[in-house]
Every structure is written in C-alpha cells, then in structure tokens.
Amino acid sequence: MEREFDTRSIHWMEPKREVHGSLTPPLYLSSTFVFPTAEAGEARFAGLEDGMIYSRLGNPTVAVLEQAVADLEQGEAGLAFGSGMGAISAVLIAMVESGDHILCSEGLYGCTYGLLAMLKQKFKVDFSLIDMSDPAKVAAAMRPETKVVYVETPINPTLKLVDLKAVSEIAHAHGAQLVVDNTFLSPALQQPLLLGADVVVHSATKYLGGHGDLIAGVAVGRKAFLDEVRMSTLKDIGAVMAPMEAWLILRGLKTLPVRMERHCANAMKVAEYLAGHEKVTRVDYPGLADFPQKELAERQMRGPGGVISFEVATLEAGRKVLNSVRLAQLAVSLGEATTLIQHPASMTHSVVPPEVRREEMGISDGLIRISVGLEAAQDIIADLEQALAEI
Ligand SMILES: Cc1ncc(COP(=O)(O)O)c(C=O)c1O
Structure with a gap:
C-alpha cells in the first residue's frame, strides 16, 4: 500500500x-x-x-x-x-x-x-x-x-x-x-x-x-x-x-509536513490581521477569502503557504516598517523557522529594471514580503502591530 x-x-x-x-x-x-x-x-x-x-x-x-x-x-x-x-x-x-x-x-x-x-x-x-x-x-x-x-x-x-x-x-x-x-x-x-x-x-x-x-x-x-x-x-x-x-x-x-502546516496556519492569521489594518493598502495571500484565484488555489494547492506580500502607501512607509520590526528579522530568503521580512524592490528584485518590475511584474515600491515563521502567531502579529504604528 x-x-x-x-x-x-x-x-x-x-x-x-x-x-x-x-x-x-x-x-x-x-x-x-x-x-x-x-x-x-x-x-x-x-x-x-x-x-x-x-x-x-x-x-x-x-x-x-x-x-x-x-x-x-x-x-x-x-x-x-x-x-x-x-x-x-x-x-x-x-x-x-x-x-x-x-x-x-x-x-x-x-x-x-x-x-x-x-x-x-x-x-x-x-x-x-x-x-x-x-x-x-x-x-x-x-x-x-x-x-x-x-x-x-x-x-x-x-x-x-x-x-x-x-x-x-x-x-x-x-x-x-x-x-x-x-x-x-x-x-x-x-x-x-x-x-x-x-x-x-x-x-x-x-x-x-x-x-x-x-x-x-x-x-x-x-x-x-x-x-x-x-x-x-x-x-x-x-x-x-x-x-x-x-x-x-x-x-x-522529516519535519516538512508538520512545518508546512504551521507555516500555513500562522500565515493565515497574519494575513487576516494585515487585511484589517488601516495602514495596509493591499494584502496578497492565497488563503484569504477574497483572493482573486481562490478556486485555483483550492484545486491546485494543499495549503496557501507561508509567504505574504502586503503594501503600505510609500517606499518611506515600507522602510519604516522594516526598520521597526523586532521579532521578524530583516533578511531575504524564506521558508525557515524565523519570520523574515524584506523589500523586493530594493532587495530580491533590485536586479530587475524598475519598469519591468513595476509594470510587468506588478511589484510596487511599497510592497513588503514576509515569510511567516514558526513562532507563536500572536507574537508575530504583535511585532507587526508595533512596527506599523511607527508609520
Ligand atoms: C522562488 C525562488 N527560486 C529560486 C531561488 C534561488 O535559490 P538559491 O538562493 O538557493 O539559489 C529563490 C531564492 O530566493 C527563490 O525564492
């Protein structure tokens, strides 16, 4: 079997x-x-x-x-x-x-x-x-x-x-x-x-x-x-x-399935929190109820994953969030136990010409990517709460 x-x-x-x-x-x-x-x-x-x-x-x-x-x-x-x-x-x-x-x-x-x-x-x-x-x-x-x-x-x-x-x-x-x-x-x-x-x-x-x-x-x-x-x-x-x-x-x-379950559960809570935040202008996460390709997400994936992108109004506001987090670590990469936060336009996607990045890839200057880790979800949310309050 x-x-x-x-x-x-x-x-x-x-x-x-x-x-x-x-x-x-x-x-x-x-x-x-x-x-x-x-x-x-x-x-x-x-x-x-x-x-x-x-x-x-x-x-x-x-x-x-x-x-x-x-x-x-x-x-x-x-x-x-x-x-x-x-x-x-x-x-x-x-x-x-x-x-x-x-x-x-x-x-x-x-x-x-x-x-x-x-x-x-x-x-x-x-x-x-x-x-x-x-x-x-x-x-x-x-x-x-x-x-x-x-x-x-x-x-x-x-x-x-x-x-x-x-x-x-x-x-x-x-x-x-x-x-x-x-x-x-x-x-x-x-x-x-x-x-x-x-x-x-x-x-x-x-x-x-x-x-x-x-x-x-x-x-x-x-x-x-x-x-x-x-x-x-x-x-x-x-x-x-x-x-x-x-x-x-x-x-x-050996712990992949267990970790992925927790990454998804934590990310869902963080995405819902961000979606309700007044200073967040957009949240992209396949687990959210209003995700535009919800039907495809459910058909093709066994879970929405641990990565969320969200947008704040300006590059300056994004910088403020990145400089204010205390639990999340300001680092590229994703998919590990620690919550990592980064700014694609100036970091992972900085090699892409700005017009391709903005117009063809849809990466605005205020977009922040967070790889939600395995910490307690309420601590990740509390960290984002105090960082967003700095804007
Ligand atoms: C989606 C994706 N593919 C490929 C890579 C490249 O992998 P590596 O850094 O292990 O060379 C990365 C790295 O961030 C990635 O996010």
Missing part, C-alpha cells in the same frame, strides 16, 4: 540502511571513491556499472536526498545542486540552444530573471514574461521556437497563481516542456509533476531545508533527462551539492 506523504517524509531511506543499522544516513565526506579494479573504474566511467566515481558526479549521501525529494514530488528521479540557481541554470541551459525562446510567468525570482537576461544577451536565447493568469494568453504567446515554459506559482513576490494543468497542456501541444519552480510551496503543498510539469526545481535553501542554515537546490523529473543534466550542465558547470548540505536537508524533510 502506498504510504502517505507525511510518512514518506520520514521513511525515505529504509531500503538503503547500511551495515551498522544507523537510523540516520551516513555522511560520506569523500571527494573521490576507490575502484576495486581498473576494469570496474573503466565500467563506471562508461556507465556500464553502478558505483561512485567522484563527488561532483554523485555522492552516496546526496543520492539519498535526490531519491527522497523525487519520491516526495512523485517524480522518476532527483538531481541535487549547490543552490536553487544552480538547479535552474543547469536545467534551462540543458534544454535550450541559440535561437530558442523561453516563455515565463510575469513574476520571477530576481536572479532567474538575471539568468534569462544573460542567456538572451550572450547566447541569443530569447525570453518573454507574460501574465499567465489566463491560459488563453499563454497559448497566444507560444512561438514555434518556444522550447520551455517556465513558471513560478505562487509567483514571487506577488503570489499570483498559474494553472499548471492548463499551462502544461498548452506547452505540450506546442512541443515545449514545462518547468515549475516549486520553492514557495514545497511538495507538501503542491506537486507540479502530477499536474503535467516535466521538471520541478527547488531552492532547497527554503522549506526543504527549513532551518536557514544552508544553500542548495534540487530538480526532479524524468530520469533520462536528469542523467543528461548530471553528465553535462551539472558536471561541467559544477554547481554540486555538498554531502553535509544533503544530510541537513534530509533532516529537514
């Missing part, structure tokens, strides 16, 4: 338990692996025999993590990277060549935008950002040379959603692949592969790790494609995950 997600988050390594019966996975801090014979070394390089070669090509601790995340995302295989951007760049570069086009959701993590801008400028891979809230617009924007549709949902930081099932059907009808950045929800709340995505990418730095103590990335998808990425853009560009990071993420996975 297929076990539940909460059980699989904890029991990922049973088939691999090694000689001493250690409950937690062994940490293989080894850069290279000794071949039993010259013939075995040759066979491993030729791909004719399983077995480790060198930790840039694979490591036993990292392999446990790759398998665990693949299982949680319900994909065939996983591939680990040294950062979320390592995963995104390796996957995209493996998928496209000069002259191709990548169609993207209008909001993107700032460095993903930076990567696409570089691919366009240096390697003639074009991209466009479009509002994907209406699938008809996606169909209209597909070009014969569109090889990849790249989506964040919820979009960072505006939290608009994209209908993954509808967009995957459009992408596939045009012979393109759908890549989804699932960082904001984690597989505990959304499983894009089950909705038709070809590859899921993660900044494992966030909810998968969950404790703000590492930088890492993971991709999940078909084994044949990820084998190709492993032996090309992972191996040759080299953004590999270190074994210690894999070990820490495996520890984080």
Whole structure:
C-alpha cells in the first residue's frame, strides 16, 4: 500500500540502511571513491556499472536526498545542486540552444530573471514574461521556437497563481516542456509533476531545508533527462551539492509536513490581521477569502503557504516598517523557522529594471514580503502591530 506523504517524509531511506543499522544516513565526506579494479573504474566511467566515481558526479549521501525529494514530488528521479540557481541554470541551459525562446510567468525570482537576461544577451536565447493568469494568453504567446515554459506559482513576490494543468497542456501541444519552480510551496503543498510539469526545481535553501542554515537546490523529473543534466550542465558547470548540505536537508524533510502546516496556519492569521489594518493598502495571500484565484488555489494547492506580500502607501512607509520590526528579522530568503521580512524592490528584485518590475511584474515600491515563521502567531502579529504604528 502506498504510504502517505507525511510518512514518506520520514521513511525515505529504509531500503538503503547500511551495515551498522544507523537510523540516520551516513555522511560520506569523500571527494573521490576507490575502484576495486581498473576494469570496474573503466565500467563506471562508461556507465556500464553502478558505483561512485567522484563527488561532483554523485555522492552516496546526496543520492539519498535526490531519491527522497523525487519520491516526495512523485517524480522518476532527483538531481541535487549547490543552490536553487544552480538547479535552474543547469536545467534551462540543458534544454535550450541559440535561437530558442523561453516563455515565463510575469513574476520571477530576481536572479532567474538575471539568468534569462544573460542567456538572451550572450547566447541569443530569447525570453518573454507574460501574465499567465489566463491560459488563453499563454497559448497566444507560444512561438514555434518556444522550447520551455517556465513558471513560478505562487509567483514571487506577488503570489499570483498559474494553472499548471492548463499551462502544461498548452506547452505540450506546442512541443515545449514545462518547468515549475516549486520553492514557495514545497511538495507538501503542491506537486507540479502530477499536474503535467516535466521538471520541478527547488531552492532547497527554503522549506526543504527549513532551518536557514544552508544553500542548495534540487530538480526532479524524468530520469533520462536528469542523467543528461548530471553528465553535462551539472558536471561541467559544477554547481554540486555538498554531502553535509544533503544530510541537513534530509533532516529537514522529516519535519516538512508538520512545518508546512504551521507555516500555513500562522500565515493565515497574519494575513487576516494585515487585511484589517488601516495602514495596509493591499494584502496578497492565497488563503484569504477574497483572493482573486481562490478556486485555483483550492484545486491546485494543499495549503496557501507561508509567504505574504502586503503594501503600505510609500517606499518611506515600507522602510519604516522594516526598520521597526523586532521579532521578524530583516533578511531575504524564506521558508525557515524565523519570520523574515524584506523589500523586493530594493532587495530580491533590485536586479530587475524598475519598469519591468513595476509594470510587468506588478511589484510596487511599497510592497513588503514576509515569510511567516514558526513562532507563536500572536507574537508575530504583535511585532507587526508595533512596527506599523511607527508609520
Ligand atoms: C522562488 C525562488 N527560486 C529560486 C531561488 C534561488 O535559490 P538559491 O538562493 O538557493 O539559489 C529563490 C531564492 O530566493 C527563490 O525564492
């Protein structure tokens, strides 16, 4: 019988338990692996025999993590990277060549935008950002040379959603692949592969790790494609995950479902509080009753997540809030136990040109993003209350 997600988050390594019966996975801090014979070394390089070669090509601790995340995302295989951007760049570069086009959701993590801008400028891979809230617009924007549709949902930081099932059907009808950045929800709340995505990418730095103590990335998808990425853009560009990071993420996975439940419950309370505050002009959170894409949120996601964006009247007012919080920490990143607050226009999205940021991505200068942590909700709210009173 297929076990539940909460059980699989904890029991990922049973088939691999090694000689001493250690409950937690062994940490293989080894850069290279000794071949039993010259013939075995040759066979491993030729791909004719399983077995480790060198930790840039694979490591036993990292392999446990790759398998665990693949299982949680319900994909065939996983591939680990040294950062979320390592995963995104390796996957995209493996998928496209000069002259191709990548169609993207209008909001993107700032460095993903930076990567696409570089691919366009240096390697003639074009991209466009479009509002994907209406699938008809996606169909209209597909070009014969569109090889990849790249989506964040919820979009960072505006939290608009994209209908993954509808967009995957459009992408596939045009012979393109759908890549989804699932960082904001984690597989505990959304499983894009089950909705038709070809590859899921993660900044494992966030909810998968969950404790703000590492930088890492993971991709999940078909084994044949990820084998190709492993032996090309992972191996040759080299953004590999270190074994210690894999070990820490495996520890984080054990509490992923419980943490996500609490992140969602806390964020719901904070969003409702902010929505009723006179100095807050807008709140974006998929859990709110008046969220414009409520039906899609309920159909596609198992919970609204832990990230909220809200707007105060001016950049100056936003700065005041950021400088006045005492419990929430003024830091970028998200998805960890501590509540983090940041200002996308001057921080995570500062690499995006202001007109693209404001007009195409909908990120106003007064927008504040809060990653609601695992503290008591009333303490997070009390902190925001005193900070908003400073405006
Ligand atoms: C949605 C999203 N994708 C990708 C990344 C990049 O991940 P990393 O910082 O692990 O490279 C981030 C980082 O904030 C992110 O928020």
